[in-house]
Amino acid sequence: MMRDCPDGSMRDQLPLWVHGALSASDAAAVAAHVATCDDCAREAELLRRVAAALPEPAIDAGRIAAAIPTAREVRGRATRRLRWRMAAAASFLLVASVSMLTLRGIPRDGESSVTDGVLVRAEPAMPMVVATESVPVSLDATAGATLPGFSGVGELSDAQLRVLLADLQHVEALPSAEPDVEHHGFVNDTTQENE
Amino acid sequence: MHRPTKQDDAAVDAALIERWKQGDQRAATEIVSRHAGALARFAASSGERDGIDELVQDTFVRAFNALDAFRSDSSLRTWLFTILHRLALDRRRAERRRGPSVELEEGHAVQGYDALDALVAEETETRVLTAVAKLSPLQRDVFVLRVTEGMAYADIAKAVGSTEGACRVHYHNAMRQVKEFLDDA
Numbered sequence: 233m234m235r236d237c238p239d240g241s242m243r244d245q246l247p248l249w250v251h252g253a254l255s256a257s258d259a260a261a262v263a264a265h266v267a268t269c270d271d272c273a274r275e276a277e278l279l280r281r282v283a284a285a286l287p288e289p290a291i292d293a294g295r296i297a298a299a300i301p302t303a304r305e306v307r308g309r310a311t312r313r314l315r316w317r318m319a320a321a322a323s324f325l326l327v328a329s330v331s332m333l334t335l336r337g338i339p340r341d342g343e344s345s346v347t348d349g350v351l352v353r354a355e356p357a358m359p360m361v362v363a364t365e366s367v368p369v370s371l372d373a374t375a376g377a378t379l380p381g382f383s384g385v386g387e388l389s390d391a392q393l394r395v396l397l398a399d400l401q402h403v404e405a406l407p408s409a410e411p412d413v414e415h416h417g418f419v420n421d422t423t424q425e426n427e
Numbered sequence: 428m429h430r431p432t433k434q435d436d437a438a439v440d441a442a443l444i445e446r447w448k449q450g451d452q453r454a455a456t457e458i459v460s461r462h463a464g465a466l467a468r469f470a471a472s473s474g475e476r477d478g479i480d481e482l483v484q485d486t487f488v489r490a491f492n493a494l495d496a497f498r499s500d501s502s503l504r505t506w507l508f509t510i511l512h513r514l515a516l517d518r519r520r521a522e523r524r525r526g527p528s529v530e531l532e533e534g535h536a537v538q539g540y541d542a543l544d545a546l547v548a549e550e551t552e553t554r555v556l557t558a559v560a561k562l563s564p565l566q567r568d569v570f571v572l573r574v575t576e577g578m579a580y581a582d583i584a585k586a587v588g589s590t591e592g593a594c595r596v597h598y599h600n601a602m603r604q605v606k607e608f609l610d611d612a
Contacts, residue, residue, distance in 0.1 A: 234606040243602075244595070251577025253433075278606070282559065283575050285552040288468040289479050296463060296484045297456040300491050303448045309492070 234278070237271040246272060250279045433502065440503040444494060459487055462504050465576060466511050472571040474564065475515060482518070486511040501585050505578070508586035512568065558608040562601050569594045570601035 237243050242265050248254050249262040266272045301309075388396065440461070446454035466483045475482060489510055490497070497506055559567060568587050572578045580591045580598070587594070 233610050236603070236606075240599075243599075247573045247598075248577045248579075251574075253577030275602070275606075278555075278609070279574055281551065281555050282605070285555040286468060286472045286559065286571060286575055287556075288464055289471050291463055291467045291480050291483055293456075293459050293463050296480070296487055297459040299484050299488055300452075300455040300459070301488070302452055303450055306492055306494070310495075 234274055235271050237269055237275070239265070239269075239272075242269075242272060243275065246276050247279050250276055250283065436504070437499065437502055441499065444497075444503070447491070448494070455491065458503070462507055463487070465504065466507055468575060469508060469568075469571060470511060470515065472559065472575070473512075473515060473568055474560070478518075482511065482514060485514055489514070501582060504576075505582040505586055508572065509588075512586055512588070554609060555605075558605040561608060562604060565589070566597045566601040566604075569597040570605075573598050 242262065245254060245258065245262050246266075249259055249266075252259075254262065266276055440458065443454040443458050443461075447458070463483055466486060467479050470479045470482050486507055490507055497503070501509075559570065562570060565587060569583055569589075572583045572586060573580075578586070580594045583589075583594045584591045589597075
């Protein structure tokens with residue numbers, strides 16, 4: 233029957249000694265103890281048997297190595313992830329800002345607010361004014377759109393929404409940031425220059 | 428013969444990591460060669476039977492994708508053991524959700540190693556394997572890392588997500604159980 237050596241710290245060192253993971257001085261101390269302790273000698277032998285018996289399955293190291301990404305790929309992925317997160321954060325901030333402005337920009341009776349630099353004051357029985365940077369759009373009385381206490385688009389009737397949409401179609405879109413080169417003859421000019 | 432110390436190993440691994448970061452993909456191959464065998468043995472000893480190749484590969488791929496997060500307060504091998512241990516746990520949880528439990532409880536573990544009976548020539552070897560297989564999963568992980576890798580309790584604790592003191596207790600309980608099993612057999 234295998235017994236335990238009463239020297240717990242020595243038994244603690246045995247696996248490291250068997251594995252060769254101790255410093256030279258510690259290894260010498262354990263070796264000296266094992267030479268005089270039958271319990272530790274048997275335990276050390278058991279540890280060797282365990283280490284030898286535990287299987288080390290054959291694996292295809294070449295295939296594993298081939299699956300490892302290059303440092304450039306890892307850096308590229310990290311950069312893309314960072315960009316995506318920044319874009320998501322910017323989108324969230326934009327939506328949040330627009331929502332806040334929308335909520336604050338809809339005037340109630342007697343309140344005033346500033347939307348895109350245009351002061352809007354809401355009066356009872358006054359047609360609602362939608363202020364934009366370029367073209368103010370109004371719902372006139374013909375659509376029955378006097379809106380006392382109006383607090384959101386959800387309160388508009390179908391007729392009012394139709395008028396609002398029709399007015400919005402007349403709003404000019406913002407000019408494109410990039411000039412149309414063909415329209416301005418830049419392509420031809422460049423061609424002539426090259427010639 | 429000079430046996431490499433922990434410091435030697437750490438220096439070699441650090442140099443290989445630096446070479447890989449500079450674009451030398453052969454350094455990655457060398458890192459795999461240095462550690463894949465130990466990882467595979469740990470996976471097999473922990474009760475993994477199928478897909479050890481994939482588990483080891485996933486460990487390396489995940490490690491290389493996160494090498495910037497690797498801090499040298501532990502060795503690269505300890506860090507790889509930590510990743511493999513977590514992946515193995517995730518895999519077992521996923522398999523448990525998919526169907527009947529495949530957690531290696533004592534009975535399952537013994538059955539798992541029963542398959543080795545035909546392969547292992549010596550009866551004593553089989554008895555040792557069976558004794559190890561009868562340990563609880565955490566006891567087995569601690570015991571295997573201590574015995575086959577000669578790891579310090581602090582490193583084992585990092586690898587299996589436990590404490591140094593708990594790992595010491597697990598190791599000694601495991602050793603006592605193995606002895607008792609072999610005495611009874």
